[in-house]
Amino acid sequence: MIKTVAEVLLPVDEVLRIKKRRIEPDDKKEGMKRISIVTGVHGDELEGQYVCFELARRIEEKKECLNGVVDIYPAMNPLGIDSITRGIPAFDLDMNRIFPGNADGNMTESLAANIIKDISGSDVVLDIHASNIYLTEIPQIRINELHEKELIPLAQQCNVDFIWVHGASTVLESTLAYSLNSTGTPCLVVEMGVGMRITKEYGDQLVEGILNLMKSIGIWKGKVRASRKAIVSKKADDVCFLNAASGGLFIPGVKHWERLKKGDIIGRIIDPLSGKVLENVISPIDGILFTIRDYPIVDEGSLIGRLLKEEVVAV
Numbered sequence: 365m366i367k368t369v370a371e372v373l374l375p376v377d378e379v380l381r382i383k384k385r386r387i388e389p390d391d392k393k394e395g396m397k398r399i400s401i402v403t404g405v406h407g408d409e410l411e412g413q414y415v416c417f418e419l420a421r422r423i424e425e426k427k428e429c430l431n432g433v434v435d436i437y438p439a440m441n442p443l444g445i446d447s448i449t450r451g452i453p454a455f456d457l458d459m460n461r462i463f464p465g466n467a468d469g470n471m472t473e474s475l476a477a478n479i480i481k482d483i484s485g486s487d488v489v490l491d492i493h494a495s496n497i498y499l500t501e502i503p504q505i506r507i508n509e510l511h512e513k514e515l516i517p518l519a520q521q522c523n524v525d526f527i528w529v530h531g532a533s534t535v536l537e538s539t540l541a542y543s544l545n546s547t548g549t550p551c552l553v554v555e556m557g558v559g560m561r562i563t564k565e566y567g568d569q570l571v572e573g574i575l576n577l578m579k580s581i582g583i584w585k586g587k588v589r590a591s592r593k594a595i596v597s598k599k600a601d602d603v604c605f606l607n608a609a610s611g612g613l614f615i616p617g618v619k620h621w622e623r624l625k626k627g628d629i630i631g632r633i634i635d636p637l638s639g640k641v642l643e644n645v646i647s648p649i650d651g652i653l654f655t656i657r658d659y660p661i662v663d664e665g666s667l668i669g670r671l672l673k674e675e676v677v678a679v
């Protein structure tokens with residue numbers, strides 16, 4: 365069943381509609397649990413599109429194993445997806461900064477309020493993001509420390525490689541996940557892959573994880589593969605940020621999710637005009653590279669990657 369969750373009239377005749385698909389068992393019972401899969405809040409992040417498709421396909425294939433409600437919201441920011449724009453086009457607005465919204469507010473505020481209203485009450489929500497066009501991320505779940513006790517056990521079911529618990533930050537208060545978590549609907553934020561692309565392998569990995577999560581809370585009775593054991597980082601100094609010291613063209617020399625030793629060369633920043641190597645980007649610690657620069661042009665200070673300390677990886 366496809367349902368319109370929120371709609372607003374656009375200035376000239378068009379209507380902006382946010383839709384969801386609900387998949388339910390044929391023998392639907394009262395009080396069944398519900399999982400919501402949300403993606404496309406950022407219009408330039410597409411990894412979640414494949415996850416929505418593949419998850420639905422896997423569920424339909426063994427529909428008799430479904431024991432709860434699955435709501436799939438593939439395009440929270442449909443105008444952004446249609447126009448390859450991160451925010452809401454014409455409003456110059458990051459959609460993940462407008463929650464919880466206001467039912468009586470302007471267009472974007474009322475959209476946000478209707479979305480929250482529809483998702484609220486789910487037993488678990490996954491909000492799937494795909495980094496941005498500059499950086500590739502290993503499949504990971506990011507959790508605000510305020511909700512870690514409740515969310516880590518759920519995240520561990522999701523077959524991701526890494527769970528990153530970060531400090532509370534005021535800018536995050538206007539996100540969809542924060543709004544849901546602070547009002548009692550558990551929401552996990554997935555980051556994986558890279559903007560404007562689909563990494564099928566990561567999508568398949570997450571779909572296995574979602575089925576596993578569904579099984580752990582009683583929504584799925586089918587066979588699942590055991591979740592891989594995620595590395596959990598809880599301390600700010602577990603993660604080391606690598607920034608470019610000079611502008612130029614970044615040419616990586618290592619692979620994503622590679623274990624590195626202090627002093628290893630992660631890549632070079634080169635100047636195509638002079639033919640010079642402007643900087644060798646060196647690993648400052650022993651660790652594993654969970655974020656790596658995908659878009660080659662860098663300015664001074666641009667993020668090249670993020671490393672997780674070996675002590676955390678080895679636990």
Ligand SMILES: [Zn+2]
Nearest residue numbers: 406409493494
């Ligand atoms: Zn995003």
